Every structure is written in structure tokens, then in C-alpha cells.
Amino acid sequence: MSTTVPIATIGYAVVFAAAAIACFASLPRARRIDDAGTRRGLVALLVSSGSWAATQVGFVAAPTERFAARAHLLGLLFGFATVFAWLYFASAYTGRSYHREPTYRRAGLGLYLAVAAVKITNPLHHRYFTTEPVAASFPRFAIQQGNLHWIATGLSYVLAGIGIFVILERFAEVDYDTSVLGGLVALTGLPVVFSVVGYTSPRLLGFSYAPLGVAAFAVGVLFVVEERFLAVPLTGDADGAVVLLDDADRIRDYSREARDLFPGLVDAIGDPVDSIAPTVPVSGSEEDVLELDVGGETRYYLATDEGVSLGRADLGRVVAFTDVTTIERQRRELERHNDQLEGFAVWVRHELRNALTIVDGYADWAADAVEKGDDDDAREALGTVSTATDRMARIVADLATVAQYGRTIDGTEPVPFREAVEAAWTGADTGDLTLTVAGTGTIEADRARLRRLLGNAFVFFTHNSGSELSVSLREDGFVLADDGQRPPPEAAERYFDYGDAAPTAAAGMALPNVRTLARVHGWTVTVDPDHGAGTGIVVAGALVEVHDASPPAV
Template identity: 50%
Template sequence: MAISNISGPLLVYALAFGTAAVACGVSVLRARKVEDPETRRGLTWLFATTGGWAAFQVGTLVAPTPDLMYLSYLLSLTVGLATVGGWLYFCSAYTDRMFHRKSAYRRGALAAYLSIVAVKATNPIHQLYFTTEVVDAPFTHLAVSHGTLHWIVSGLSYALVAVGFFMLLEMFLEVDYDTRGLGGVAALTGLPVVFDVVGAATPILLDINYEPIGVAVFAIGVLYLFEERFLAIQLTDGVDDAVVYLDTDGHIRDFNGSALEIFPELSDHREDPISTALPGISAVLGDEEPILECDSEDGTRYYLVSDTAFSLGQADIGQLVVFTDVTETERQRRDLDRQNEQLEGFAAAIRHELLNTLQIVAGQVSIASRSLDDGDVSAARESLRSASSAGDRMENIVEDLSALARHGQTVERTQWVDLDAAVSTAWNRVEAEDLSLSVDGEGEIEADAGRLAALLRNAFTFAAHNDADEVTVSLREDGFAVTDDGDPPGDATAEEFMEYGGAVPDSEAGMTLPNLKTIARVHGWNSTIDTDYTDGVRIVISDASVSQAAPQAA
């Protein structure tokens, strides 16, 4: 018996499954370009078998004879069952599970598949799986009545497919991306199950398997609509670092939550060039040491910026920029650089002071020798005393440098230190009888108490050698200043005051400000000389955390 009528409803069904077959066939070509070999294999398997399933569904609908309809339906069941294996293989590979790699699972799955196919292939003999008849409503088609074996196999298949959905859902919930689009695509993939139930229970829909349409939607969604995020999620799964995805033109296409925490402005610059949204990153990417410095509530943090091309097959489709937090390592590296620089400064200072002292000692001994030759014992004694004093001074300098070496280590713990208390501690250790002290402002500074006192002591010692009569410590919003009324800087630069080996204003004071700078640096503070101040010398310490006391009521 030939069947030739093509009604409107039949055409709708045939077009739906035909479109699904074409969509899956096109997606196979794109799936073969996915770089991960296991994910590529799973997708190719899934889309190829689903495309065949949909094509045989079309044959079941439009075949010219009942026998060809029956054969098409039997082949659709056989190929359709293979999609379960493809789906599970893909889900396991994409989510980096191990199920698809275990030979025991694969052998068991193959044995189960061949057993079920054998039952389906012999159905014309025993008709335990399904029975068929040709009906005319709503159009002439092959009506199928499913047996118990069919429902058992269908239940097992749906359970296995649900396992795959669980793998994807778990991954989508764990990754630090907005996966709502992909979650929606996955949900649409399972929607045809509802159509299956409606078709089996009511006459509203044809009792036929609608799953190929859902898989076709999944194929188009993950490989065409959301391909960047679909592939980026797999590539960065398990990566806790911040990730920004760029297209081939350098425009921001996507980013994860970690990136948004570091760069909140990303939310306002999606689709904008990264050079516009985050100009500092573009500059860092070209550096030999691409370290990005960012301010945060926890202080300055450092990120290693790395980028990699993101491709589908041979075509680059974008670029992933990854920000790895290397704050601790970078701080240690910078601290080591600072300590190396400090050691070089120490060496220069000691060499300078040793030479000066040796010259003084040699000169005084030579004077003492000449005085003795002339019979002037008093002058010889005075020269030898000067030589001895120079030696004592050298010993004091070495002790100071040893103390500074201890203070020069990185500050690991800080506390809020009352400024008045720190000033008093430092002042009591300074020999400056002709120098008066005043403090302007009340409050606390976050610092190491011992190092802060040592810093202030060096500042006071400098003032004493700078012919000052008065020194003032002033609290500022981001630090403090130590001002004396001694000799102004004149033509000397701020750098000259702060360099080891210098002699500003004299050789005895030449190490006080370099020492001060070293102690400031270990706190993360900046120290300089205010060259605009001409009534003496003003030392400014900035970038410190300050808690100023509220002014007292009158």
C-alpha cells in the first residue's frame, strides 16, 4: 500500500525533524574543530547520531509505504539509543570526569547497547518491544504502541541522560561565570521529554520521540550562540584566577566573577575595547615582566597577567587574559630587591665612613708624631685623643648600621602607635641639649613601634647636626613631617639627603636620613625632603595610615 498524501500537520512535523537533522549535521562539522580531543569526540558522536535519528524520524513520517515507515522507525530507535552514549561521553569529557575513560564502563555500555539493539532488530518476530498500525488521524502515519521492554529501556535511557545533565549543572554552578544562557540551552535540550509524555498520554501531539529537536537546539546553542563561554568554561574549569575573555579585535566579551571583583568597572564596559576599559592592562601585556599593581581594601596587590589565544580549529576566535595573584611572591621579590639595594647602600656607607675615619686617624697620628718631634707633648696628646674619638665614632656607626640591618627587615606586624609616645621614646635617645621639641597634632600611626622610634631618632639627630634650635613633628592626613629651623637645603636635592655615602649637611649626619628612608620603606612609606621649605629642613613621610584624634572642645 502506497501512502502519498502530505498534509499540513505532517509537513510541520517533517520540517521540524528535517531541520533538526540539518542542524546536527552542520554542528558535526563545527564540533570537529573543538581542540579538546575527548570533548570533540563526544560532541561529534552526539550530533552525528542525533542527526541520523532525526533523519530516520522524517523517513518514518513521509516514507511511501508502511514497510518503509516501519524500517525507518526501527532504525531511528537503534540510532537514537546510540545518542545516550554520545551524550554521556561528552558530559564526562567536558566536565573532566573519568567515566568515559574507564574500559569497564565502556564495555558494559557496549554490551547493553548491543543487547537492546538485538531485541529491537528482532521485534518483527516477537513484537515485544512495539507494535504498529497505519492510522489516518491527524494524518496518515504509522501509529506505534510501545511494550513493556520499550518503557524499561526508555526509563534507563532517561536516567542516564539525567546523570549527564547533573554533571553539566554541577559544573555550571561551580564555575565563576554567568552560565544562565548555557543553563537555558541545557534546559531546552530536556524539554522534548515533556512533548514525549504529552504525545504518549494525549492526542494533542503525535506519539513520537522529540529528543532530536532538543539536541539540535543544544548543538546550535553551545557551538554558535554561546560558543565562547561554552569553550571558556571548560578551558578555565578549576582555575580560581580572574579571567577576561576578548574577541579577536580586543573587545571585552566575557569575564568571571573573580575578574569583576578586581575590576568592578568591567560591568560597564562589556563589548568595549580593553584598551579603553582597562588601559593599564594593555600596557602590562607588552612587558617582559607583566605584573599589574592594583589597589584594594587589603592594600596593594600584584597580579601576573598572561594571555593565550582562544581558537576553534585553525581559526582564532578570541583571547583569554588570566590574572594570577602573585602578591606574596611579588612582595618578597620587591623586599629582596630593596634589601639588596640596602646592603649595597650599607657597603657604600661603611666604605665611605671607614675611609673618612682612617684618613682622620692617619692625619691625627701624623700630627701627633710631628708634635712629639717638636717637643709639644700637649698637642700630640690632643691629636691622639682626636684619633681615638674618630675610632669611637666608627664603632658607633657600625653599631648603628647593625641596628639598622635589623630594622631594615620587612615589617610583618604593625599596630597603632601613639605619636606622642613614639616621639618621646625617640627624643630620649638623642643627644641634643640645645634642641627643643614640639608636637603638632594628636593621633596614632599604624607602624612597628620600635622602627617608628628609630626613624624619628634619625630625624632628630639630623636636626641637631643641621644647626637647628627647634624641631617640630606635625601629624598629617597620610603621615607626618619633621621640620627643623636649621640650615635650609640650598642647592642640595632631596635625593642627595637620602643617599648613603653623602655628607649632607656634614659627614657625621650623612647617614641619618638614608637610615630614615630605609626604615620608612620597610613600612611601605615614602620619605622625601620638601625643597620648597626654605626656613630649615622639612622631612615628609607619606603613604602612612593615620588615625587623628578629634579636636578637644573649648
């Protein structure tokens, strides 16, 4: 006989022995996977596939026909078990629940036992396979497959294909580069080509080469790309942007949504994440809501940080960003409304208590003066009472304003800015103050609330000891500035607090109302620290269309 015959025997034995060793050697790492379902499925897959590969070694090196038949039969049993282990693993790994459903578990067990019974009883009916010695030294025994074998094989390929499909589907869902993982999964099906060649030609032995694919898959996912492999179950259900980091917080991969949120991620593989996306939470931080500018719009994202580990070894982490703009806006609006009511309640309580104290005291004084016949003192006391009651009436009016206009806006419209300024100016008691308006255009606002906002601002400037007031339309809002008193830098924020009579008691409610009416629009109101003489109030965050920036006078 040719000397190549034993070399072929050794070659087959070495290849399948290597596959068996790879499967069993991967067990310690597989047992360290945190997810119980994935861990059990992968361990079962490695045990069944490794045992299957070992029986293939026994078959090619079998000294007798009986040994070869038994080795082949054991291989058939382990091979069919590998299919169900693969399905269990695929279901758990992709986050499905089929592997936990009693109906599917019982159906799978029943199907396996039925097919296993047919295989075990093959020595009685010989319809699954037969063995026969051949004249050549390799292979020494040939397998003749029966009709039942092809039925079971077809069923096995269909079931295995389902597992491959659901895993590849999950890889597509995670939206970052899983091509290597996809290649490893496809590799599990590649040995089918060898089996087909073996069944249809003498170039290869006519039996299953599937254990080789499983061994390659196990080595690849557990020793080469383990952080990507373990990150998939964590990111498959993430609705939004995902960034995959290694154990040193360097960028390993990212999704398309993450690239849109953080353009600096492009070509940043291997770079520290804080140099590209500094808003990504550091390792071990709590969940946080990030405020990001997306296409010129402020949106809010919940950043969740989940570690990727294999046993005690940290392989990296996955940071997922979920768009929570609607919820966060509602939360902030509720917080704004609560703060507004709390501050206003404190102010109203304080002002009403003072006014009532004045009314009570001066009413007694007036009564005493009347009894004494002192008409001048009585008139003076009653005048003070009248002033206090007028003050109470203004408080009630301000309360009505906040109650009516401090609620969330249902809708906005483009409001001609000059028209709103003129209407508010006409309705305000501005004394000797003169007005100049710079710029024309429209501002997206609630018309009534905008007029109230401007009217309250005019009340403030009327009591700020100025003679000239300018209102300027800008691309993101507008500015009101006068030549009156300049607020101390350390006290500027007090001007917006209910309860602080700044700059005077008469104007104490004006700027707090301005901020309240601005916030319901989503705008901000601040004192301009760079304004020269007088006070500058900046309203920003508005959607404005400027038509003309020239400063005509009114």
C-alpha cells in the same frame, strides 16, 4: 484520505531533516575548537545526534514495515550513543577528567554494548519494541514499546541529566551572565516533553524528539554565542575577577568580583575596556601584577590574558584577576630586604675601608712622632685615630640597628605619636635644635622601630644647619621639616642612599636608616619638593588616628 496526512508526513520529515542538517553543518565549526576533549565530545555528539535525526526521517517516511523497524532500530543505537557522547562532552567542557579515566570509559563502553545487544536482538525476543501497520496514512506504522525500552529510556534520561547538571554547575561557577548558555543546555532536555506527549496521547508520534534539542544547542553555541561558550572552560576555575572581551577589546561581560575591582564596569557592556579599566592588560601583553586600592587597602592581582578562538578566528579574550596579595607582599618584602642589605653592605665596606686607612696612616704618623719626641704631632695623630675608631664604632652600631630593626615586623600596635616623638627626642643628641609637635593621636607601628626612625631623623636634622624642627601628624603619616639647608631637587633621592654622605658625613646614615625603618612598616619616605626653606621629610602610608591637629609646642 484527508489531504493533511501527507502534509504531516512531510512536516515531520522536514523538521528532523533540518535537525540532521544543522548537526552535520555544525561539524566544521566544532572541529575548530582548540580543546581536544571538548572538540571530540562535541563532534561525536553532533554525528550521533545528526544520524539519529536522519533515522527519524527514515521512520516517518518508511515505505514498508521492515524499513520502519530497521530505521527505528538504528535510531535507538544512535540515540543511546548520543547519551555517551553528551557525557564525554560535558566532562571535557567543564574541565573534569571522567572522560579520560579508563574505568569510566570501559564501564561506558560495556554498558553501551550490553544495551545495544538487547536492541539488536529485538527481532528475536521482541521485548524492546514491535511495529505494526495502521489503517491511517500517517503514521503508516506504529511502535509498541516493550518493558526493556522503558528501562533503557530511564537510564538514558538519568545519564543525560547528569551531563546537564555538571554543565549548569560550571555555568554557575563562572560568575558572569551565562543565562543564554543555560537556556541552550536546557533546550536539549525540552524535547522530552514532546516525547512524553507522543507516548501518552495521539497528538504527536510516540518516539524521541531529542535530536531537535541537540541541533538547537549546536546552532546556538557554535553560531550565536560562541565566544561565551568557548570562554567558560577558560574561566570556570578562575579564582577571582573575570572580564570577557570581544575581538575588538570591547567588554562583553564580567563577574561580580570584577565589578567590585572596577566599578566603572557597571553598564559598560560594549564599551572599550581601556576607558573603564585602564589597568587591564592590552591584547598580547605578558602577565602582570596590578596594584589596586580595594576598600582602602592596597591589594595585588595577577592579570592573566587568554584568547578565545575558533580555529584561526579570534573571538575575544578572557582576562582573569587572581588575588596574589600575600605572595606579592612577601616578594616585595624580600626585594626590599635584599636592596637594603646590598646598599648597606656597599656603604659599610666603603666607610670601614676609609676608617682603617685613616687609622693605619695616622698610627704610623704617631709612631714616627713618638720616635722623634714630637709630642704635639703624636697627640694630634692619636686624636685623629680616636676619631676614626669612634666612626667605626658608630658604623657597627648602625649595622646592629639595621640588623635588628630592618627585618620584617611581626606585629604592630597603636602607638601614641607625641609619646614616641618625646622619647626619641630625649634620647637624641640634638644640640641647639628646638622642636615643635603639631597634632596628637596614634599611629599603627612597631614601638621600638618608630622610636629608632624618629631618632635617626633627628640626627639628620641636627646636622642640617637648622635651628627649628617641626613634626606634624597627618591622616596617613607625619611630616618633619626644619629651616636648615634645602637639598638640591636633582639630589634629593641621594639623601636616602647608603654610601652618600648627604648632607654631611656625620648624617650620612640617618635618612637611609629612616627609609629602612619606614619600609619595614610598609610606609614610604620622600623629600617634600614643595617645602620652602629647609628640608621637609614626608612619611606616608601609615594607619593614623588623629585626635587633635592643634600645634602645641614642646
